Amino acid sequence: MKEKAKSDGVETVWDRFEEQQPQCGFGQLGLCCRNCNMGPCRIDPFGEGPSKGVCGATAGTIVSRNLIRMTAAGAAAHSDHGRETALVFKEIVEGEVPGYEIKDEAKLNSIASRLGVNTDREIEEVAKDVAEIALEDFGKQDDEVISFANAYAPESLQQVWQELDVAPRNIDREVVEIMHRTHMGVDADPLNLNLQGIRAALGDGWGGSLIGTEFSDVMFGTPEPVESSANLGVLEENKVNVITHGHVPILSEKIVEAAEDEEMIELAKSKGADGIVVAGMCCTGNEIIMRHGIPTAGNFLQQELAITTGAVDAMVVDYQCIMPSLTDVADCYHTKVITTSEKAKLPGAEHIEFDPAKADKIAKQIIKTAIENYPARKEEKIGIPEEKMDGVVGFSVESIVDALGGSLDPLLEAIKEGQIKGIAGIVGCNNPKVEHDEGHVEVAKKLIANDILVVGTGCWSIAAMKDGLFKPEAAELAGDGLQAVCEQLEIPPCLHMGSCVDNTRILVAVSAIAEALGVEPSQLPVAGAAPEWMSEKAVSIGTYFVASGIFTVLGTTPPVLGSNEVVKLLTEDIEEVTGGKFAVESTPNEIADLMLDHIASKRKELLGER
Ligand code: XCC
Ligand code: SF4
Structure with missing residues (x-):
C-alpha cells in the first residue's frame, strides 16, 4: 500500500517522518521549555552551554514538567471520553437519549455492588446512583480518593497511594493541578512534579478510563468471544x-x-x-x-x-x-x-x-x-489488498472467567504449576520510529513461546490479529505448557481485551489475581510493554501501570533522557514505593527478555524455584 500511495502521489506518515529527520535533540531529551515568554529556553545536554532556563529551572525541573504535561494530556483525553460515556449513561436514565439503553443489567449491578450502591431496587434507580457517583468523581472537591478507585483498586495499592499522597481526588482536578504546577514559577521539584503526574495517571486508569469501559459495557454489552477479521x-x-x-x-x-x-x-x-x-x-x-x-x-x-x-x-x-x-x-x-x-x-x-x-x-x-x-x-x-486474517476477540475479564469455567482458579493453578509462567500485557500504538507492527508481534511471539499468556489492547491487538495470533491455532507457537492450556480452554495464546481505555480490564484482572492469591499486584509474575507507543495517552497508561505495581517496558524512548535524576526516578527509585518501574529497550527481542527476566524473578519470589 505504501507503493500504491507513492504511485498515486500520496504523501504518508513515513514520508513526513523522513522529512523531519534529524528530529530536534533538545525535544528528544525533554530539555526545551516553552512554558513562559521569557523563553523558549533549552539546557545544553553536554554541560557546555546553559544549565538553567531564564527563570533558573534546571534540567530536572524542565524534563519533569514536560513529561507530566504529556500525562495530563493523555489522562484528559481518556477521561473526557469517560465523561462523555457517563453523561450519555445518565441521559438514558433521564429518558433523553432514546437510541441508547441499559443492555447489560448484570454488569450494572456488579459495578453498583462494588460502589456500595443498593442493587435491590428498580434498575433505573441503581443506574441513577451509579451515574451520579461517576460524575462526582469528575467534580468533587474533598480530598478523599475518588469512588471508582476506592471501589476497584486493591486495598494494598490504595495504602501505597495514601502514603505517597498520590491517591486521585478528582479526575479533572489532577489534570488541572498539573497545568497549575507546571506554570512558570510554581513547582520546581522533580520528585514532587512526578508524584502529581502519577496522581493524574491514577485518576485516568482507576477513574476516567475505568468509567469509560464500565459504562460502555453496560450500554453496549460486556464483550464475549466472537470471531472476526482484520486488515x-x-x-x-x-x-x-x-x-x-x-x-x-x-x-x-x-x-x-x-x-x-x-x-x-x-x-x-x-x-x-x-x-x-x-x-x-x-x-x-x-x-x-x-x-x-x-x-x-x-x-x-x-x-x-x-x-x-x-x-x-x-x-x-x-x-x-x-x-x-x-x-x-x-x-x-x-x-x-x-x-x-x-x-x-x-x-x-x-x-x-x-x-x-x-x-x-x-x-x-x-x-x-x-x-x-x-x-x-x-x-x-481502486486497489484493495487481499490480506485479512481471522481470529477470536472479545476477552473481557468476565468472559475470561467464563472461559475458565466460572472462576480464576484454573488460571491460578496453571500459573502455580508452571504451565503458564506468567502474564504479559502488551499495549499501545504504532510509531513510524518502529517497523510497523514488528515490535508488537515479535514481543508477543517470544513471550508465548516462553509460556507467557499475553493479553493486550489498542493498536497492539490489531497488529496481533493481523498476524494470526488471535487464532486458536496460534497456540502451536506457544510453549508446551501454554499450548496445552489454550487447547483445553479453546482460546488463543494472545487475548484481545479491548481498546485503550480498556486497559482498565487488565488492571481489574491483575487486581483480581493478586487478591485471589493474597498478594500485591507487584508480587505477581506479570509485566507490561508498549513496544510502539507514541501518544500522550500511552504516557498516562504506562504511568498508572507502574504506579499500580507493574514493570513496564517501553519500545520508544520517552523525552526524559535530559535528566539523569528523572531517569533514575522512573527506572529505579519508584520501584521501592510502588513495586513497579519503567524500562526502555528498542528491539523486540530485548523487550521480551526484560519481561521474561522480571517474570522469572517474581515467580521465584512468589512460588520458589519452578
Ligand atoms: Fe491511538 Fe487507541 Fe495508540 Fe492506537 S493504541 S495509536 S493511542 S488508537 Ni491506544
Ligand atoms: Fe525558560 Fe523558565 Fe520560562 Fe521555561 S518557565 S521558558 S525555563 S524562563
Missing part, C-alpha cells in the same frame, strides 16, 4: 465501505446499527453497490469488534493507507489518533472524511455533528452520505 482486505470492492475511526463507541455503535438498516441497504443497492461494509480502525474499531465482531481495517499507521485503497466511501472519525493528513489523502480519491465531534474538526472534512439525543437519525445521515458518495469512486484508483 485492509476486510474492505469489499462492490460494497459501500464505511470506516469508523477514533475512540468512542457511542457513535460507532450507532453507525453499525444504521448500516444494518434495510432502508440503508436498499439505498446502497439503488446506487449499484451489493451492500454496506462497516470496518473499524484504531480503538473505536476495537470497541465494535469486541462487542459485535465488526471487522477492523487496521491500526494507527494504516489510516492513510485505508483511504489509498480508493474504495473507502466515508471515513467517519470521532476523536484521538486521527491524523490531520487524512483530508489531504482523501483529496486524491473520492473518500469523504466526516468529522463528528465538536472537539475534533479537520480542515477540508465534512462535519456532521453527533448528538446522542438524535443518535439514530445522525448515524443514518452519515451512512447515507457514504452511500451517495459510492458512485463517485475513481475506478482506476
